[in-house]
Amino acid sequence: MLNEERIILMARMASYEKGEGRENVKIGNYFRSDYIAAQVLKSVICAVIAFLLIFALYIVYNFEPLMENLYEMDLMAFARDVLIYFFATVASYGVITYLVSTWRYAKAKKSLRCYYNNLKKLNSLYTESK
């Protein structure tokens, strides 16, 4: 005998698993600290690559003035400035990623809790029918 409530619940859960749930299940497989650390690490790598690209463009853009003043400019001060910008970029991007991934983890966990409650409900519906 078909149980309408059970079918509706299963359809909703299947739709969740197919869409938003897939990403949430992936996030839910991690411990909170592991997930956030992995995201921050990825972001740091991305930020380093992005900074290098922007720095390369900056060098090409200012190539002629840099070459002209190469022997007159304070190279140590220039390197210090570049490093400050580098660490500021990477650190700020890391902090933003930390905040976003913390929020995403909490949201995914909340959503998964609802999903697991539905699983329990489905299980109880099966038990009732037997």
Place this chain on the structure above:
Amino acid sequence: MTVLLEVRERLKLIYSKYEAVLLPVAKFLLAFLVFNTLNSRTGYMTQLNDTTIVLIVALTCSVLPAGVMVAFAAAISLAHMYALSMEVALVGLCAYLVLYLLFFRFSPRDSLVVLLTPLLCAYKIPYVVPIVVGLLCGPSSIVSVGSGVFVHYLIELVTDSASNIKLMGEEDVLAKVRLIIEGITGNKSMLVVIAAFGVTVFVVYMLRRLPVNYSWTIAMITGAMVDVVILLIGDLLYEINISVSGALLGSLLAVAVAKVIEFFRFCVDYSRTEKVQFEDDEYYYYVKAVPKMTVPVSTKTVKRINSPQAREAAGAKGASRPTARGDGSGRGSARTSSRPQGRSGRSVVVKNSMSEGTGNGYEEWS
């Protein structure tokens, strides 16, 4: 209104029935439009302007995720930039990589926004984007809208500078790079539009979530006003020559489009709002429930009930004799037909039923 709601329900039914076909077709059309627009705006690599190639790429995109369409669009634009000048392509590649690494990582599911923003900007109707994105997506989509605006201005810069770049010789590598970088960093118009669209998305998102009546309408109108005001302030501060009438008309169009989207996504009847209050062991609940506007779709089913014997008898005895009127006892075959068939003496049930089984249909016997 009932007719519109019925049309909406019918459209939903059609979509759910033919989703497997409609979705790839929509993706194909979007991809075709995006690649064609890109080719018509740039078109420096003549091999890519061939319609056959565009069709093949669009067909490929129709069965792949939307992210692939973004990758193809980026590759095609880079190919056009490369045909113009390798230096321009390198700057473009760096810009796309930085966008992907720093911004697009946070909202990878907004591929459609990244594609539609430059497309609508190219057709001079960009004001639809922030309002619709604010209504349908979250605040993280600000990044996607900003990226889309950046891509539009990058392509515009390349097309505007194309004649100068062509005049430069092979040896002017640095000058070409400088021209493009200066064009990007000094583009106040781009910064103002990104700021205006970002704030608009945020305002629309925040307002449409408010628990007040007509929150979506309030959000879209306020968003349109905020958008125009920020653009005008930017115009006054930086003299970026934004067309005021264009912004006003575009915002009106955006509100109209947003109303259509509201009809499909958030059609509620505030006159039947219910406020209930209850409690359990841990909490008091103050609940405001706003019912959705829905009408069941009527479906017309013509059911013929007759027995094979009666049909045969009717056929044998010919047209001169009155025929069996059908037994109607449930023994006969039931078919669906929309056309009565001569005088063979069959019973036809025309049933105008409601899809949700509300039971207010009627039956007619002939």
